[in-house]
Amino acid sequence: MTLSGWHLLAWLAGSILVAVAVTLTILLLTYRARVGGLAEQARTARYVFAYDDALQWLGVGYRERGRLTGEIRSNISAAAADAPVLDVLERMGPAKELARAVAARRRGPTWVVGAVAALVVIVAQILVTILMQLSFISAVKSIAAPYQTVTANVPLWQTFEATMGDAGRVAMFSTTSHAGGLILPALTFIIWSRPWRLITHRAARRASGDSVSV
Amino acid sequence: MNDVDPQMLKGLVTLLLLHLLAESEDYGYALVVRLRDAGFGDMAEGTVYPALARLEQAKRVDTYLVPSDKGPARKYYRITAAGQLELERTRTAWNHLTGLVAGLTQGESS
Numbered sequence: 001m002t003l004s005g006w007h008l009l010a011w012l013a014g015s016i017l018v019a020v021a022v023t024l025t026i027l028l029l030t031y032r033a034r035v036g037g038l039a040e041q042a043r044t045a046r047y048v049f050a051y052d053d054a055l056q057w058l059g060v061g062y063r064e065r066g067r068l069t070g071e072i073r074s075n076i077s078a079a080a081a082d083a084p085v086l087d088v089l090e091r092m093g094p095a096k097e098l099a100r101a102v103a104a105r106r107r108g109p110t111w112v113v114g115a116v117a118a119l120v121v122i123v124a125q126i127l128v129t130i131l132m133q134l135s136f137i138s139a140v141k142s143i144a145a146p147y148q149t150v151t152a153n154v155p156l157w158q159t160f161e162a163t164m165g166d167a168g169r170v171a172m173f174s175t176t177s178h179a180g181g182l183i184l185p186a187l188t189f190i191i192w193s194r195p196w197r198l199i200t201h202r203a204a205r206r207a208s209g210d211s212v213s214v
Numbered sequence: 215m216n217d218v219d220p221q222m223l224k225g226l227v228t229l230l231l232l233h234l235l236a237e238s239e240d241y242g243y244a245l246v247v248r249l250r251d252a253g254f255g256d257m258a259e260g261t262v263y264p265a266l267a268r269l270e271q272a273k274r275v276d277t278y279l280v281p282s283d284k285g286p287a288r289k290y291y292r293i294t295a296a297g298q299l300e301l302e303r304t305r306t307a308w309n310h311l312t313g314l315v316a317g318l319t320q321g322e323s324s
Contacts, residue, residue: 074242074286077286078282098264102263
């Protein structure tokens with residue numbers, strides 16, 4: 001390995017170290033609670049990060065997560081005045097389970113998110129279609145003879161047809177859309193709106209009913 | 215209270231929290247401490263915090279933030295009118311249940 005190779009390696013390792021340090025500092029500042037030493041703060045930050053992460057996976061919104069993690073941090077700070085942080089965190093149980101219990105009634109389908117995601121895909125598809133049309137027309141102009149008709153088919157999605165006129169101009173152009181083009185937006189809507197949560201949401205509501213009734 | 219089955223306590227957590235909040239508004243950890251002081255030492259934070267979240271979701275309690283010099287702002291809970299009704303309902307049901315259980319078990323032991 002040459003000297004420049006070693007320099008590159010050292011620069012890469014240094015960059016990774018700096019990136020890791022910056023990330024850890026941001027995590028620590030974001031999720032810590034005022035609980036004494038750095039080790040306790042790091043433990044708390046790790047717990048709150050895991051809690052936040054689990055809430056995110058369970059579909060709890062950004063602002064609500066902020067409120068919930070803020071509350072947990074505040075409670076940990078208060079509890080740490082009475083007991084060691086390790087005991088406090090142990091009494092709260094695993095962060096994932098706590099998040100699951102807290103979010104039990106919030107895990108409904110996210111129809112709006114699904115609709116927005118599907119819309120983004122549709123807009124992307126329209127842009128891609130426009131680009132494909134331009135490329136197709138450009139190709140037809142360069143290779144087709146006058147009055148020749150050229151057809152291009154994108155399976156399940158679009159069929160383009162162009163007929164050349166004279167003087168290198170396209171006389172007629174048509175695009176036919178196929179129903180298959182809806183597969184991607186529909187799949188996106190299903191994945192992002194999570195309709196299967198209708199089932200788990202109802203089950204969670206039944207499971208969390210803890211009122212006394214005789 | 216050391217011999218009380220935690221599952222049994224879980225069923226009562228709503229009643230206990232609503233009762234405490236009817237006495238005075240408080241934040242999460244302070245409610246845990248009040249439960250502990252009342253003898254419910256087995257009631258862990260992992261049970262109380264989700265129960266508070268459920269009560270808030272069901273609008274049995276509402277919340278407000280109070281700045282704290284010891285860390286992030288504290289989220290205080292106060293009981294709502296719906297919470298008061300729920301408290302009365304669960305208290306009546308609980309008294310009825312304990313009466314039934316006492317009647318049965320004391321009848322067996324005598």
